[in-house]
Amino acid sequence: MKKMIGIAVIVTALCGVAGEYVTRAMGVTGVTVTNTQLNASWDLTAVAIKFGATLPVSTETVRVTRVSQGVEFVISETQDFGRSMILTTPENMTFKFGDSVKIYGGGATGVVQVFTTVK
Numbered sequence: 001m002k003k004m005i006g007i008a009v010i011v012t013a014l015c016g017v018a019g020e021y022v023t024r025a026m027g028v029t030g031v032t033v034t035n036t037q038l039n040a041s042w043d044l045t046a047v048a049i050k051f052g053a054t055l056p057v058s059t060e061t062v063r064v065t066r067v068s069q070g071v072e073f074v075i076s077e078t079q080d081f082g083r084s085m086i087l088t089t090p091e092n093m094t095f096k097f098g099d100s101v102k103i104y105g106g107g108a109t110g111v112v113q114v115f116t117t118v119k
Contacts, residue, residue, distance in 0.1 A: 020042075020116050020118060021114060021115045021116065022116070023113050024111070024112050025112075026049070026103060026108070026109060026110050026111065026112045027109060028105075028107050028108070028109060029104075030102060030103050031103050032102045033101050033103075033112075034098065035097055035100070040097075040118060040119065041096045041097070041118075042116040042118045042119060043093060043119065044075075044092065044095060044101055044114065044116055045115045045117055046086055046115040047086070047087045047101070047113070048085070048086045048113040049086075049103065049105060049110060049111075050083070050112075051081075051084065052108070052109040052110040052111070053109065054109045054110075055083070056081055056106025056107055057107045060107050061077050061104075062078055062087075062104065062105055062106045062108075063104045064076045064102070064103050066100070066102075067101075068096075068099045075087075075089055075101075081106070095116075
């Protein structure tokens with residue numbers, strides 16, 4: 001119960017700080033959110049994942065990456081996951097037009113929220 005209250009507090013705080021968020025369904029191959037605004041950029045502040053009926057395979061890694069100019073960089077990854085989780089970035093990372101954040105849920109399905117601050 002304390003863990004759920006803690007997660008709710010963190011998510012509420014992120015909503016106030018982040019400014020905007022995008023919600024997407026995550027399939028077994030993951031999900032990608034791309035900056036499609038030609039003259040705007042945004043900072044990634046956090047990614048919240050709620051796994052559905054299918055949980056990650058125990059030997060898999062839940063991973064958040066940045067794809068910029070065709071090159072993929074790992075932002076955060078973990079093999080320690082529950083039914084839901086929040087991955088924060090060490091510092092705000094700017095995503096310009098065409099840059100993407102890619103979330104791989106270790107073969108799981110669920111819902112992802114990507115929290116951003118528009119610049």
